[in-house]
Amino acid sequence: MLEVKDLHSFYGAAHVLHGASLQVAPGEVVALLGRNGMGKTTLIRSIMGLTPPTVKQGEVVWKGEAITRMKPHDIANKKIAIVPQGRRLFSSLTVTEHLTMFKSARATEGWTIDRIFSTFTRLGERRHHRGNQLSGGERGMLAVARALMQDPELILMDEPSEGLAPVMVQHLEGVIAELGRTGLGILLVEQNLYSALAVASRVYIMETGKVVHSATSEELAKDEGAVQRWLGVHG
Amino acid sequence: MSGLSRSKSPMGALVGVAVMAVGVIAPFFLSRYQIGLATQILIFGMLAMSIDILVGFTGRTSLGHGAIFGASTYVVLYCVTQAGLSPYLAVVLGIATATVLAAVFALLAVRTNGVYFLLLTLALGMIVWGICLRWTQVTGGENGLRGDIRPKALADYKDFYWFILALAALVTFGIRRFVQSPFGLTLRGIRDSDSRMRSLGYNVPLHLFIGFTMSGFFAGVAGAVYAFFNNFVSPSTVALTQSVESLLMAIIGGVGTLYGSFIGASALIALQNLVSSHTERWQSVLGITFTLIMIFAPEGIVGKFRALRAKYASKH
Numbered sequence: 001m002l003e004v005k006d007l008h009s010f011y012g013a014a015h016v017l018h019g020a021s022l023q024v025a026p027g028e029v030v031a032l033l034g035r036n037g038m039g040k041t042t043l044i045r046s047i048m049g050l051t052p053p054t055v056k057q058g059e060v061v062w063k064g065e066a067i068t069r070m071k072p073h074d075i076a077n078k079k080i081a082i083v084p085q086g087r088r089l090f091s092s093l094t095v096t097e098h099l100t101m102f103k104s105a106r107a108t109e110g111w112t113i114d115r116i117f118s119t120f121t122r123l124g125e126r127r128h129h130r131g132n133q134l135s136g137g138e139r140g141m142l143a144v145a146r147a148l149m150q151d152p153e154l155i156l157m158d159e160p161s162e163g164l165a166p167v168m169v170q171h172l173e174g175v176i177a178e179l180g181r182t183g184l185g186i187l188l189v190e191q192n193l194y195s196a197l198a199v200a201s202r203v204y205i206m207e208t209g210k211v212v213h214s215a216t217s218e219e220l221a222k223d224e225g226a227v228q229r230w231l232g233v234h235g
Numbered sequence: 236m237s238g239l240s241r242s243k244s245p246m247g248a249l250v251g252v253a254v255m256a257v258g259v260i261a262p263f264f265l266s267r268y269q270i271g272l273a274t275q276i277l278i279f280g281m282l283a284m285s286i287d288i289l290v291g292f293t294g295r296t297s298l299g300h301g302a303i304f305g306a307s308t309y310v311v312l313y314c315v316t317q318a319g320l321s322p323y324l325a326v327v328l329g330i331a332t333a334t335v336l337a338a339v340f341a342l343l344a345v346r347t348n349g350v351y352f353l354l355l356t357l358a359l360g361m362i363v364w365g366i367c368l369r370w371t372q373v374t375g376g377e378n379g380l381r382g383d384i385r386p387k388a389l390a391d392y393k394d395f396y397w398f399i400l401a402l403a404a405l406v407t408f409g410i411r412r413f414v415q416s417p418f419g420l421t422l423r424g425i426r427d428s429d430s431r432m433r434s435l436g437y438n439v440p441l442h443l444f445i446g447f448t449m450s451g452f453f454a455g456v457a458g459a460v461y462a463f464f465n466n467f468v469s470p471s472t473v474a475l476t477q478s479v480e481s482l483l484m485a486i487i488g489g490v491g492t493l494y495g496s497f498i499g500a501s502a503l504i505a506l507q508n509l510v511s512s513h514t515e516r517w518q519s520v521l522g523i524t525f526t527l528i529m530i531f532a533p534e535g536i537v538g539k540f541r542a543l544r545a546k547y548a549s550k551h
Contacts, residue, residue, distance in 0.1 A: 048434070048436070050433070050434055071438070072433055072434065072435075072436045072437075073433075073436050073437055073438035073441075075436060076435070076436025076437075077436075080436075081436070082434065082435065082436065084431075084434050084435070088428070088431045088434060088435070090423070090424050090427040090428070090431070091427060092423060092426070092427055093420065093423060093424065093427070097420050097423075100417050100420060101417055101420040101421055101424060102417065103417060104416075104417055146435075150436070
């Protein structure tokens, strides 16, 4: 269980998160929605211990243990993985090398290369291609696959569908929904309301550094007022 | 910078076997002087390859590896000539000293990069050089340490060459396995982007520390056997020139190629010896040659060859 309690984060003197709070239960897919600049990525970075920003108040608790201000590698060791915004792949490494960086290709426990290539068949076909030789969709898949190779219990996904063609977004939604069914917790940052509603069981909406609305996906889908007010989307 | 693909190429293996075969039979055709040069090339090839772990695979350029290499040479010569230890034990102590020295360098340097890393390793190397120059009771000062320390089993120059050839093959295999391991891939990730690796949850300073220390270990292996080859060490062995020349070997061969280090060492040592036997202005000739290599093959000789091969393959 991930609990974020009243988190205040700063970029220098700029106060960006103003007491953000949320929860992700084990095996739950939760979406974090909000317009640009509302603090979604800052919240993800704060949970992962990445600096900047600096967390000055509040707490991040993972499975009962406070992980606030821990180093990112210590947080990663606690089985929390991240799919960063923009994917952040390595141009000189092949698909296989991106994946075996976390775990030997001969590993048989948890997520293995074979399991990844059977889940993401396109990556298997492109296994010898380098990070800069992949299409946007393949890059998105590889970023998710790379996180899975850490055998996480929770993945923080920062706009994995950003810039993808609709068909690729649909494919990714299918993968995320499937991962959710395997018991993996996912906190999904999205700008695309319909993508989020398709895969998440619960949704948080952020506005100017705070979580201002929380609902199940079904509730939000019916609440046109909230959607229009917080996300500027007309149903 | 080229990476080393993990895929096994039958052609690559064939070339490796052919090179080894030529290396093994070479002493039957070469003069004693030429075998000496070949031995020197293998030793400095190992040193350049240890530098390539940092330059080619981690993106950190070290100017302190001459000091790490030379420290190992000093310890081996001191242990045998002054302390009366067995040469084999001396080699172990020499490599251990180089590894510890590299770990100390790494502790101080891992939080820097770019020109700061370069300058810090240069400064640390200069400290070692200063110690070797001034600590005359132990290092012999400017006179250095001298002695016929090579074990009897390797006394014959051909046997010694074969021993170094086998060691170079072992070191190459070890470094290749290291850079292709999951850990080696993280070093390449760090080379591409520190911040990217941090954001994925990697302890970048720890990985750099281990990478630097491993690199120092291999430099120590080269330094230890150099003591057997040269039977002499002086401050010039740990000087900045040593670091620069070894770095040049890695660059001329092609950083990130590993095997290029032996090509670079061959080019530098062969040119030094050939040109200097014909003209006193050999250093100018070397300078011009390396300038031309950097202009026409900035990726190094092996790097250029791979680029041309890839270009040819894409056309056919």
